[in-house]
Amino acid sequence: MPEIKPLDPQSLYRRCAPSLLEFETTADLSGATEIVGQSRATDAVQFGIDIKRPGFNLFVLGEPGSGRHSAVRRLLEAKAAGEPAPSDWCYVNNFSEPNMPRLLRVPPGRGALLKRDMQQFVAELSKAITAAFESDEYRARIEAIQEEFKQKEEGSLRGLGQESAEKGIALLRTPHGFVFAPIKGEETMGPDEFEKLSDEEKERLGKLIEEYGERLHKLMLQFPRWRRDMQGRIKEASRDTLRLAVGHLIEELKERYTDLLNVLEFFDQVMRDVVEIGEELREQPKSEGDMSGVVVSGSISLTRYQVNLLVDHDADKVAPVVFEDNPIYPNLVGRVDHVAHMGMLVTNFTFIKAGALHRANGGYLVLDAVKALTQPYAWEGLKRALRSGVVRIESLGQVFGLVSTLPMEPEPMPLAVKVVLVGEPLHYYLLKEYDPEFDELFKVAADFENDIKRDDASTRLYAEFIATLGRGSGLRPFDRGAVARVIEQGARLAGDSEKLTASRRLIADLMQEADHCAGNAGRQIVAREDVEAALKAQIRRADRLRQRLHEQILRDNLLISVDGTHVGQVNGLAVFDLGDFVFAHPVRITATARIGEGDVIDIERESELGGAIHSKGVMILSSFLASRYSRHMPLSLNASLVFEQSYGPVEGDSASLAELCALMSALSGVPIKQSLAMTGSVNQYGRVQAIGGVNEKIEGFFDICKSRGLTGEQGVLIPESNVKHLMLREDVVAACTEGKFRIHAVAEVDEAIELLTGVPAGVPDEQGMVPEGTLNYLVAAQLAEMSAVRQAFASSGKRRSGRKDKE
Numbered sequence: 001m002p003e004i005k006p007l008d009p010q011s012l013y014r015r016c017a018p019s020l021l022e023f024e025t026t027a028d029l030s031g032a033t034e035i036v037g038q039s040r041a042t043d044a045v046q047f048g049i050d051i052k053r054p055g056f057n058l059f060v061l062g063e064p065g066s067g068r069h070s071a072v073r074r075l076l077e078a079k080a081a082g083e084p085a086p087s088d089w090c091y092v093n094n095f096s097e098p099n100m101p102r103l104l105r106v107p108p109g110r111g112a113l114l115k116r117d118m119q120q121f122v123a124e125l126s127k128a129i130t131a132a133f134e135s136d137e138y139r140a141r142i143e144a145i146q147e148e149f150k151q152k153e154e155g156s157l158r159g160l161g162q163e164s165a166e167k168g169i170a171l172l173r174t175p176h177g178f179v180f181a182p183i184k185g186e187e188t189m190g191p192d193e194f195e196k197l198s199d200e201e202k203e204r205l206g207k208l209i210e211e212y213g214e215r216l217h218k219l220m221l222q223f224p225r226w227r228r229d230m231q232g233r234i235k236e237a238s239r240d241t242l243r244l245a246v247g248h249l250i251e252e253l254k255e256r257y258t259d260l261l262n263v264l265e266f267f268d269q270v271m272r273d274v275v276e277i278g279e280e281l282r283e284q285p286k287s288e289g290d291m292s293g294v295v296v297s298g299s300i301s302l303t304r305y306q307v308n309l310l311v312d313h314d315a316d317k318v319a320p321v322v323f324e325d326n327p328i329y330p331n332l333v334g335r336v337d338h339v340a341h342m343g344m345l346v347t348n349f350t351f352i353k354a355g356a357l358h359r360a361n362g363g364y365l366v367l368d369a370v371k372a373l374t375q376p377y378a379w380e381g382l383k384r385a386l387r388s389g390v391v392r393i394e395s396l397g398q399v400f401g402l403v404s405t406l407p408m409e410p411e412p413m414p415l416a417v418k419v420v421l422v423g424e425p426l427h428y429y430l431l432k433e434y435d436p437e438f439d440e441l442f443k444v445a446a447d448f449e450n451d452i453k454r455d456d457a458s459t460r461l462y463a464e465f466i467a468t469l470g471r472g473s474g475l476r477p478f479d480r481g482a483v484a485r486v487i488e489q490g491a492r493l494a495g496d497s498e499k500l501t502a503s504r505r506l507i508a509d510l511m512q513e514a515d516h517c518a519g520n521a522g523r524q525i526v527a528r529e530d531v532e533a534a535l536k537a538q539i540r541r542a543d544r545l546r547q548r549l550h551e552q553i554l555r556d557n558l559l560i561s562v563d564g565t566h567v568g569q570v571n572g573l574a575v576f577d578l579g580d581f582v583f584a585h586p587v588r589i590t591a592t593a594r595i596g597e598g599d600v601i602d603i604e605r606e607s608e609l610g611g612a613i614h615s616k617g618v619m620i621l622s623s624f625l626a627s628r629y630s631r632h633m634p635l636s637l638n639a640s641l642v643f644e645q646s647y648g649p650v651e652g653d654s655a656s657l658a659e660l661c662a663l664m665s666a667l668s669g670v671p672i673k674q675s676l677a678m679t680g681s682v683n684q685y686g687r688v689q690a691i692g693g694v695n696e697k698i699e700g701f702f703d704i705c706k707s708r709g710l711t712g713e714q715g716v717l718i719p720e721s722n723v724k725h726l727m728l729r730e731d732v733v734a735a736c737t738e739g740k741f742r743i744h745a746v747a748e749v750d751e752a753i754e755l756l757t758g759v760p761a762g763v764p765d766e767q768g769m770v771p772e773g774t775l776n777y778l779v780a781a782q783l784a785e786m787s788a789v790r791q792a793f794a795s796s797g798k799r800r801s802g803r804k805d806k807e
Contacts, residue, residue, distance in 0.1 A: 004751055006715065006742035012728045014497040016484035020459050025477035025525055026467035033464035035071045037452025037502060045072060048444035049079050049364065049418055055443050057386065057419040059369070061428040062448025065505030068422050069366075071448075076321045076364045076420070083319035086362020090114060091308040091349045091410055092266055095273045101308075101349035103411040104262055108313035114263065115307040117256065121249055121270075122302045129278055132245035133238070141237050149230040156219055164212045168205065171216070178216055180209045242278040246271065270305055308350045310334075310413075311358050320363035324356035327372045332356050333381050334393040336408045352410050357382075357391045360417050369423025369431075382419070386441050391415050449502050451494040462487055462500055469508050475515040481528035486510060489535065492695065492727040510534055542581035549585050554707055558645050560586045561674035562705050562714055568592060568666030570756065571677035572643070572658040573697035573716070574650075584693060584700030586677050588644040589655060591662035595786045596638025598626065600663070603642040604650045617653030621660040623684045624749075628776075629783045636790040637783065639663055653681040654691035657719075661753050668778035672756045677701040678717035686749040690721040695728055702732050702741060710735060715742030717752055750776070 023029055035042065041062070048058035062068045088111025090104040106114060132138060157178070161171035170183040182189040182205045197205075250271045257263040313320070324331060334355035338345040356365055373379050377396060385391050390412035397407075421442065428445065431438040452458055463483050470478060478486070489510060493501035501507070511526075513534035518526040552558045560571065572589040575582060600622035604610030610618075618641060626635045641659045643650055657680035665672045679697050681689045698716045705714040723745050735741040746752045750761035753775055762774025770776045 004744055004746065004755060006736070006744055007723065007726075009733055009737040011723055012726050012733045012736055012743065013730075014454075014488075014491065014727065016459065016487045018480060018484065020456055021463055021480045021483055022460075023463075023480065025479050026463075026470050026483060027477040029464050029467040031464045031467070033461055033468050034074055035067050035504075036461045036465045037458055037500070038067070038071065038448055041068075041446045041448040042071060042075065044444060044446035045075050045420075046079075048420075048446065049076060051444075054389075055386075055440055057442045058421065058444045058446055059428050059431075059442045060420060060422045060446045060448065061425045063424065063450050063503070065503040066448045066450065067502065067504035068448050070504065072366060072420055072422065073321070073323070076366070080319040080321050080363055083363070084108075085313040085316040085318060086320070086416075088112070088309065088313055089311040089354075089358065089361070089413060091310055091352050093304045093349055095269055095304070098304075098348070099408055101352065101408070101410045102266075103413060104266060104307075106260060106263065108316065110257075110260070111307075111309045112312050112314040114257070115309045117253055118305060118307045121253060122305050124249060125246065125274065125305070126302060128245045128249065129242065129274075132241045135241075138237070138241045141241075142234055145230055145233050145237065149226055152226060153223060156222075160212065160215060160219060164208070167208055169208050169212055171212075178220075180212050180216070182209075238278065239275045242275045243271075246274050246278070273304070303348060303350060306350060308352055310352065310354045311361065320360055321366070322356050322360035322363065323366045325368075325371075327356065327367050327378050327382075328375045329377045329381050329396060330355065332372075332378055333385060333391055334358055336393060336395065336410070347408055349408070349410070352393060352408070355391065355393070357385055357415060357417060358413060361391070361413065362416055364418045364420060366420045366422065369421040369427045372421065373427070383437055383441060385415055386419065387437070389415050451496065451499040451501050454491060454494075454496075454498050454500045458500065459487060462490065466507065466511065469504070470511055470515075473508065473512060473515075475511055476518055476524060476526050478511070478514075478526045479528075482514065482526045482531050485528045485531040486514075488727065489531070495692065495695065495727075496725045497727050498724055510538075513537065539581070542578065543583065545576070545578065546581075546583040546585070550703060550707070553585065553704055559588055560704060561588075562708050563711065564674050565671035566674055567669055567671045568662050569674070570658045570662045570665070570672050571674060571701065572655045573677055573679045573700060574643075574655075575693040575696055582693065582696050584696040586701050586704060587646060587655075589641070589658050589662050590644055591639060591641050591659065591666045593637050593639045593663065593666045593782075595636055595790055598630075598635035599638050600625070601638065601640040603640055604646070609646065609649055611649060611651030613653050614650050614655070617656030617681055618659065620653075620684055621656050621663070621682060624660065624682065624686055625663070625783075627684060628686070629780045630787070633784065633787045634790070635783065636787040637667070639666070652691075654679050654693075656680075657682045657688055657717075657749065657752060660749055661756055664749075664753055664775065664779050665757065667782045668759075668775050669782070670757045670759050670775055670778060673713070673758070675705075675711065675713040676715055676717060676756055678752060678756070680717070680719040680722075680746070680752070682749055688719045688721075688746050688748060688752065690719050690725075694718055694722045694725050698726075698743060699729055699732055702735065705741065706731075706735070710740040712740050712742075714740075715744060717744045717746055717755060720745040720747040 041060070045058060045060065048056060060068050060072055085108040087105045088108055090106065090111050091101045092104055094100050094102045104111075104114075157171065164171055164180060165183065168182055169180050170188055171178060171180060250267050253267055254264055257267070330353075332355045334357075335353050336347055337351040337353060338347045339351070356367075367382075371378075372382060392412040393410045395407070419442075425447070431442075452462075466478065466483055466486055470476075486507065487500065490500040490507060491497050493503065493506055510531065514526050514530045517530040517533040517537070518524075521530065523530070549558070553560045562571075568591045570589050571586045573584050574587045575584045600618060602610055602615055602618040605615045605618070629635075641663065643655070658678045660682055661672065661678065677697075679691055679694065681691055683689060698718070701714075701716050705711075726743075732741065736743060744755055746755065750763075753759075754761045757775060759773075759775045760771075762770035762776035764770050764776075770780070
């Protein structure tokens with residue numbers, strides 16, 4: 001097997017070539033590049049906002065900080081700029097059913113005008129009504145009607161009295177009403193005189209009194225009808241007066257809205273209502289405690305004629321783009337407010353408030369998926385509106401039947417809106433799996449990349465992206481070296497020298513901190529050393545736990561050797577992810593082997609500290625041992641593997657190569673160099689596979705070696721497929737350049753064990769035999785010996801069992 005040399009220092013860190021950055025500072029870059037390398041996602045967003053079909057709403061998925069919101073905002077605003085502003089929407093009183101306000105749709109900008117016109121109408125209305133009712137013409141007409149009734153009533157009574165008088169009966173008015181009495185001459189007849197009359201005369205007068213009494217009764221029954229007729233005529237006179245007093249106000253309004261039939265219809269309804277209840281609308285002083293015209297001392301409020309401008313696009317010239325940061329149910333679908341008045345909660349149509357769906361109607365609504373899903377009933381309310389195509393303003397009490405009082409039921413608004421949900425991939429796939437309506441309502445997915453390809457073209461675009469971020473945040477210009485260092489950090493954040501992170505937030509944060517460092521240094525231009533200072537400060541703020549772990553290792557509380565050799569013991573590498581800081585440190589992995597039945601015991605799994613993926617890695621290395629060394633004989637060992645001094649969960653298969661090498665060392669008896677650490681997973685054929693966190697792992701072991709003194713023998717073994725991911729710290733690269741530290745890339749387990757032990761692994765010949773003294777030979781021989789010993793024990797056990805049976 002050819003010698004595996006350490007990696008060339010040039011492959012440990014891919015620098016950004018200065019020739020790619022054809023500028024002195026970012027001030028020289030005039031382009032505005034807000035997003036890089038997201039063509040798939042931006043095409044999907046563009047398709048989603050272009051197609052005007054039901055259900056083609058968008059779900060934008062990507063990691064937080066990937067620039068999803070800014071990209072969506074830019075694309076939506078560009079699309080909205082080419083679309084006209086939608087209609088204004090107003091709620092007006094429904095005079096026949098006040099608890100069901102009517103909705104008026106008017107052209108953009110006309111809603112505010114209509115509201116002002118109706119406010120002016122209301123201001124003039126009560127004065128006009130008062131003036132009309134106090135006019136001489138109105139009073140004269142009413143007095144004439146009243147006088148006519150009076151004359152008719154008195155004339156009827158007078159005629160009846162004259163007729164009865166001619167027959168000797170007088171009609172008398174008493175405090176208790178009208179009565180008939182016999183008369184003698186011009187005087188009423190007294191009781192004594194009446195008694196002196198003959199019986200025939202008494203009978204005649206009695207019949208006359210009875211007859212005229214009935215006629216009087218019928219006449220008295222006609223008086224209320226005459227009074228009603230009079231009131232009707234007075235009412236009609238009042239209506240005629242109101243038509244004359246208010247008609248010109250309505251006609252003036254109609255002249256301004258001749259093109260809007262629904263508004264003209266509303267004006268006609270207002271006119272009919274004013275004529276109907278006009279006397280109750282006479283100007284009165286506002287009562288104390290009156291709340292916005294809800295009630296006025298028992299009279300009817302002029303608020304009934306005002307206009308509630310729900311959605312106003314007077315200042316907008318383009319389609320709306322609404323970002324709702326707090327998508328609770330009322331903020332989405334609207335609400336009806338109430339005010340306390342005289343111990344009661346009262347409301348009317350002027351207290352109807354618009355929700356985000358109303359404001360975005362005719363345009364675009366952007367919501368955070370998690371917020372919409374976690375707010376009670378907000379998600380169901382959104383789906384209901386999109387599914388039905390209308391926005392219905394209802395309180396949660398109405399929706400769930402919890403309110404028994406007469407509710408306000410505004411007319412629903414027709415809905416034509418494009419909804420954009422912004423969330424993470426997990427939320428998207430959970431909704432697809434568990435919400436059957438999701439696919440019907442959100443048919444377009446825009447998936448943002450976590451990283452982008454790093455080539456010359458994308459590097460130049462990334463520089464423009466950095467310049468755009470700087471200008472947007474008001475930062476100092478960055479010189480070429482500072483931009484190059486930010487780009488290199490972008491590759492480190494992506495964990496790949498051939499990629500750049502798509503995290504807008506992480507890059508922006510780094511730039512702002514570098515700008516702060518430049519300010520402290522008194523520079524007007526941010527230099528490379530300012531970016532370096534910002535990176536060191538970031539690590540300094542977050543590395544308390546790493547420092548404590550390294551301290552425990554250096555004080556030998558956690559046992560890690562960086563020199564010498566040991567059988568069945570190897571330095572593995574473990575990664576800790578703290579969210580904003582990722583680091584690694586070495587861990588001791590040990591293996592023991594003895595005669596058994598072919599079991600490889602994972603102590604981490606047995607103690608319930610090992611995760612499923614880690615257990616899978618142990619099973620794979622066990623399968624590798626059996627297939628390579630025990631193809632023609634039983635695998636007769638019991639082995640155990642453990643992460644020493646590990647007191648927490650262990651997950652991942654990146655230590656399976658180290659565990660396999662430790663086990664091979666334990667079987668062969670060949671010691672492993674403790675100056676080397678290793679990482680990598682292994683498959684059933686002994687191929688070494690890529691792992692994550694390779695940069696942090698190398699740096700974690702380097703820091704321990706550096707603290708104890710670099711000897712030139714120390715280093716790290718990594719998978720060959722991880723070489724392209726290397727973006728190591730400057731001090732690690734410098735140590736490798738000076739030969740004080742080594743990094744080896746291995747593709748096979750044989751390469752790894754040969755580097756670890758210094759003993760040739762041994763390559764099988766055509767007959768499958770490996771040379772004596774090689775490590776594979778020693779492992780195979782040990783396993784063959786274990787198998788023979790196990791078989792001997794099994795045979796002797798059978799013989800002893802046979803003798804006992806004979807006895």
